[in-house]
Amino acid sequence: xxxxxxxxxxxxxxxxxxxxxxxxxxxxxxxxxxxxxxxxxxxxxxxxxxxxxxxxxxxxxxxxxx
Numbered sequence: 001x002x003x004x005x006x007x008x009x010x011x012x013x014x015x016x017x018x019x020x021x022x023x024x025x026x027x028x029x030x031x032x033x034x035x036x037x038x039x040x041x042x043x044x045x046x047x048x049x050x051x052x053x054x055x056x057x058x059x060x061x062x063x064x065x066x
Contacts (some may be wrong), residue, residue: 018043 002023008021013028021041026032 015040 002016004027006015007014007028011028013030013033014026015023015030015037016025017034017037017040018024019041021034021038023034023037025030030036
């Protein structure tokens with residue numbers, strides 16, 4: 001598991017998720033927000049199925065979305 005990145009100046013919170021949306025680490029307004037985690041994981045899943053990301057960059061985009 002990678003540590004959470006340093007907070008940005010306008011950051012409200014941060015989530016580190018598993019592929020199914022479970023929260024591994026969190027902070028700020030999103031701390032332990034499993035519901036937001038599931039929604040974000042579903043959005044990423046839909047984006048990957050719709051080929052929003054170029055095929056050669058899909059894994060890179062899924063690893064870190066900022």
